[in-house]
Amino acid sequence: xxxxxRIHFQKYFTKRNQDFYDLLTAANKPLYEGASDSKLSICVxxxxxxSNWNVPQKCLDFFASILVDVCPFKDSLPKSFYQAKKLVTMxxxxxEKIDCCVKGCMLYxxxxxxxxxxxxxxxxxxxxxxxxxxxxxxxxxxxxxNHFDAKYPNFANEPRNVRLGLCSDGFTPYIQASSTPxxxxxxxxxxYNLPPEMCMxxxxxxxxxxxPGPSNPKANIxxxxxxxxxxxxxxxxxxxxxxxxxxKQNFVMMATLIWTINDFPAYGMLSRWSTQGKxxxxxxxxxxKAFTLKYxxxxxxxxxxxxxxxxxxxxxxxxKGFTKNRVVKDESPPILTGEEVWGxxxxxxxxxxxxxxxLSGYGVSHNWTKRSIFWxxxxxxxxxxxxNLDVMHIEKNFFDNVFNTVMNVKNETKDDxxxxxxxxxxxxxxxxxxxxxxxxxxxxPKANYCLTSNEANNVCKWIKELKMPDGYASNLAxxxxxxxxxxxxxxxxxxxxxxxxxxxFAFSSLPDHVWKPLTELSxxxxxxxxxxxxxxxxxxxxxxxxxxxxxxxxxxxPGFFDSMEHLPIHLPYEAKLGGPVQYRWMYPFERMMxxxxxxxxxxxxxxxxxxxxxxHRETTYFCSHYFKTISLFNxxxxxxxxxxxxxxTTTLSISNQLGRPSGxxxxxxLSDAERRSAHxxxxxxxxxVKPYIDAFLHSNSILEEDPISQTRIHGEFPEWFRAYAIxxxxxVTDPNLLSLAWGPNSMxxxxxxxxxxxxxxxxxxxxxxxxxxxxxxxxxGVTGGGEDDFYGVxxxxxxxxxxxxxxxxxxxxxxxxDPRRNRGTKVHPQYDIVDIKMNRK
Numbered sequence: 001x002x003x004x005x006r007i008h009f010q011k012y013f014t015k016r017n018q019d020f021y022d023l024l025t026a027a028n029k030p031l032y033e034g035a036s037d038s039k040l041s042i043c044v045x046x047x048x049x050x051s052n053w054n055v056p057q058k059c060l061d062f063f064a065s066i067l068v069d070v071c072p073f074k075d076s077l078p079k080s081f082y083q084a085k086k087l088v089t090m091x092x093x094x095x096e097k098i099d100c101c102v103k104g105c106m107l108y109x110x111x112x113x114x115x116x117x118x119x120x121x122x123x124x125x126x127x128x129x130x131x132x133x134x135x136x137x138x139x140x141x142x143x144x145x146n147h148f149d150a151k152y153p154n155f156a157n158e159p160r161n162v163r164l165g166l167c168s169d170g171f172t173p174y175i176q177a178s179s180t181p182x183x184x185x186x187x188x189x190x191x192y193n194l195p196p197e198m199c200m201x202x203x204x205x206x207x208x209x210x211x212p213g214p215s216n217p218k219a220n221i222x223x224x225x226x227x228x229x230x231x232x233x234x235x236x237x238x239x240x241x242x243x244x245x246x247x248k249q250n251f252v253m254m255a256t257l258i259w260t261i262n263d264f265p266a267y268g269m270l271s272r273w274s275t276q277g278k279x280x281x282x283x284x285x286x287x288x289k290a291f292t293l294k295y296x297x298x299x300x301x302x303x304x305x306x307x308x309x310x311x312x313x314x315x316x317x318x319x320k321g322f323t324k325n326r327v328v329k330d331e332s333p334p335i336l337t338g339e340e341v342w343g344x345x346x347x348x349x350x351x352x353x354x355x356x357x358x359l360s361g362y363g364v365s366h367n368w369t370k371r372s373i374f375w376x377x378x379x380x381x382x383x384x385x386x387x388n389l390d391v392m393h394i395e396k397n398f399f400d401n402v403f404n405t406v407m408n409v410k411n412e413t414k415d416d417x418x419x420x421x422x423x424x425x426x427x428x429x430x431x432x433x434x435x436x437x438x439x440x441x442x443x444x445p446k447a448n449y450c451l452t453s454n455e456a457n458n459v460c461k462w463i464k465e466l467k468m469p470d471g472y473a474s475n476l477a478x479x480x481x482x483x484x485x486x487x488x489x490x491x492x493x494x495x496x497x498x499x500x501x502x503x504x505f506a507f508s509s510l511p512d513h514v515w516k517p518l519t520e521l522s523x524x525x526x527x528x529x530x531x532x533x534x535x536x537x538x539x540x541x542x543x544x545x546x547x548x549x550x551x552x553x554x555x556x557x558p559g560f561f562d563s564m565e566h567l568p569i570h571l572p573y574e575a576k577l578g579g580p581v582q583y584r585w586m587y588p589f590e591r592m593m594x595x596x597x598x599x600x601x602x603x604x605x606x607x608x609x610x611x612x613x614x615x616h617r618e619t620t621y622f623c624s625h626y627f628k629t630i631s632l633f634n635x636x637x638x639x640x641x642x643x644x645x646x647x648x649t650t651t652l653s654i655s656n657q658l659g660r661p662s663g664x665x666x667x668x669x670l671s672d673a674e675r676r677s678a679h680x681x682x683x684x685x686x687x688x689v690k691p692y693i694d695a696f697l698h699s700n701s702i703l704e705e706d707p708i709s710q711t712r713i714h715g716e717f718p719e720w721f722r723a724y725a726i727x728x729x730x731x732v733t734d735p736n737l738l739s740l741a742w743g744p745n746s747m748x749x750x751x752x753x754x755x756x757x758x759x760x761x762x763x764x765x766x767x768x769x770x771x772x773x774x775x776x777x778x779x780x781g782v783t784g785g786g787e788d789d790f791y792g793v794x795x796x797x798x799x800x801x802x803x804x805x806x807x808x809x810x811x812x813x814x815x816x817x818d819p820r821r822n823r824g825t826k827v828h829p830q831y832d833i834v835d836i837k838m839n840r841k
Contacts, residue, residue: 043084142579144384185211287333301566302558308546338381397564419559456485517551542572659756792816
């Protein structure tokens with residue numbers, strides 16, 4: 001009988017009873033022997049502190065951490081404000097949130113609590129996620145991710161299941177050049193179930209396979225990938241038992257490979273669609289019209305892009321601008337679905353099954369060499385984007401061709417004599433055809449898309465003297481050869497910066513019909529590489545890029561257009577499927593391979609050196625989760641501002657900036673005009689003062705949209721606010737607001753450098769003689785149209801103090817250039833390129 005009663009009592013003793021029992025224990029148990037306070041009373045006092053004095057939560061968290069650190073009875077104290085609130089909530093003082101119709105028709109309450117739309121107006125309860133609306137900031141937002149979720153809802157219902165990306169590329173594991181070529185191929189896997197700032201970072205990129213050198217594995221890469229594919233199949237079908245530290249429980253975690261990331265040659269190795277020959281494009285497949293040049297001997301994608309234009313576009317009917325007497329009526333090549341591609345390859349043997357041999361029709365009707373081992377994954381055909389075109393290499397190769405051709409770099413230009421001979425056969429451009437010379441040789445006329453030698457030298461001289469912000473780009477001056485009029489040794493990121501930012505300025509001396517398409521190409525890559533993409537912007541990019549390439553086809557010879565000039569036509573479509581390119585390009589993996597290269601100590605055992613170094617690094621990462629943060633990975637980031645623990649939080653937002661000065665401080669006495677200007681600027685940028693600005697405008701019957709409002713605020717508001725704050729009848733009791741109303745001290749500290757939000761700022765004088773410039777500032781206008789945007793340079797960096805205000809306020813004292821259009825600034829009407837007259841201030 002006692003056993004039955006015990007079982008019945010345990011069933012009746014619900015979780016709510018247990019919570020209340022824990023609360024009674026916390027209320028009765030003193031913090032230490034003889035103490036009058038308990039854990040519950042301390043928690044209530046913390047809540048009272050926030051309620052009575054409006055103390056920020058971060059401040060209470062800071063106080064709680066101090067108490068835990070200094071008191072010996074750590075287990076009896078709340079470690080954060082959240083923990084204190086959670087304990088007090090057990091008293092039963094809870095609130096209930098009830099949804100209502102957006103039009104106020106009904107409450108989703110009682111019998112209607114499970115409804116998903118209003119019974120009267122049929123408006124949805126939750127905002128629906130519509131295609132074409134919103135931004136793409138992460139692969140989670142893109143079409144391929146959501147398509148996979150719809151296809152496999154059981155996988156999608158567990159948010160802890162992992163999505164993986166795979167990258168493989170070869171690199172030479174020697175920092176110094178070696179007479180013996182050596183190619184090592186790491187296979188790296190990265191996870192995308194992370195916030196944007198953690199994706200593609202070193203702790204979450206895993207070396208899963210290391211293919212030994214010294215030569216390129218080529219077709220045999222599938223042989224080395226077998227263990228990885230087997231593990232991926234197991235993670236999909238069975239999963240692996242994983243411990244969730246937040247839930248304190250085990251669960252079965254599953255994983256899927258969503259795509260691969262490679263340069264173009266490795267793309268062909270992993271997809272098994274050869275990226276060589278006239279069918280090299282893996283998206284157009286057998287639908288492209290590439291051909292082989294008679295004299296150049298290489299494949300050209302010239303005049304392959306008019307089919308992507310609208311049917312009524314004039315370029316489709318042009319018989320002189322492109323191939324002679326050719327009119328294009330064809331549709332663009334269809335993009336095959338995963339099921340359609342699987343229909344192609346399911347009967348093709350794998351590399352690991354048969355010897356190497358070319359398939360029937362290779363190079364004519366298809367470019368399949370074998371069936372990729374990735375098709376062994378049961379879900380591979382359901383991925384919308386299986387292999388990514390690498391924007392990093394495409395942009396670099398495109399830029400190299402444009403730059404070397406426009407600068408007419410010897411042995412690098414695409415506009416050589418053979419290109420002109422092919423042009424005479426294909427195009428109708430008599431002004432560019434070779435002209436017989438008196439000595440029997442052929443003379444190449446100068447093209448209007450090439451700079452003269454003096455203009456090329458001036459471009460290199462401009463780059464030699466160019467200064468950019470710290471961390472924005474490498475030192476491009478080291479690449480400029482002024483005497484020869486060319487650039488040497490530019491890395492991929494140098495080409496990235498030049499293509500997207502410098503190209504319109506460097507080639508501004510070109511004729512408009514050449515400069516405009518090049519500028520549009522620059523803006524295309526700049527828009528494509530944005531951290532945040534919008535669906536409507538991607539649609540516009542997809543519509544613009546065929547037009548841009550067709551414009552370039554009317555300018556450059558057919559030999560200019562190799563596969564790298566064709567592939568950008570598909571990049572907006574892939575961005576629509578996969579999201580921002582930052583998660584799908586090679587930059588993070590190239591940096592990781594650079595780390596591998598620096599870890600090679602034994603050149604006779606390259607792979608062993610890399611493996612041991614990587615295992616040590618992974619062991620360190622694993623162990624770091626069990627130690628305090630200060631013991632491992634405490635290296636400060638580049639241009640790091642003040643740390644959160646070093647900032648004394650106040651109730652004023654203007655005082656809680658995570659910035660820090662650097663260098664030696666000097667004392668400066670503000671003039672009355674400087675003090676007044678600084679005080680007004682702080683007031684109008686402080687969120688807590690905004691209600692008082694509204695009250696000031698209301699008391700003077702001034703509308704906020706009225707142009708005179710800003711003049712009145714700058715001229716009269718500081719005195720009005722001080723008088724209003726010190727008047728006790730107005731009820732301004734916040735001591736920080738009272739201190740702010742009295743204005744700053746006239747004696748301030750000045751600095752030469754200041755770090756905030758990951759950026760470094762210098763004064764103009766401090767930037768003199770340095771390779772970088774960090775004194776330029778830009779303030780966006782309120783209209784958003786650019787008419788009232790301000791550009792300037794930092795003259796001084798002031799650190800102001802207010803009486804009794806616990807934190808200082810940093811200000812940049814700037815010299816502004818004339819913002820008036822066509823007087824101080826000139827904005828290109830089509831491309832929004834801003835030219836500032838530095839002598840008008």
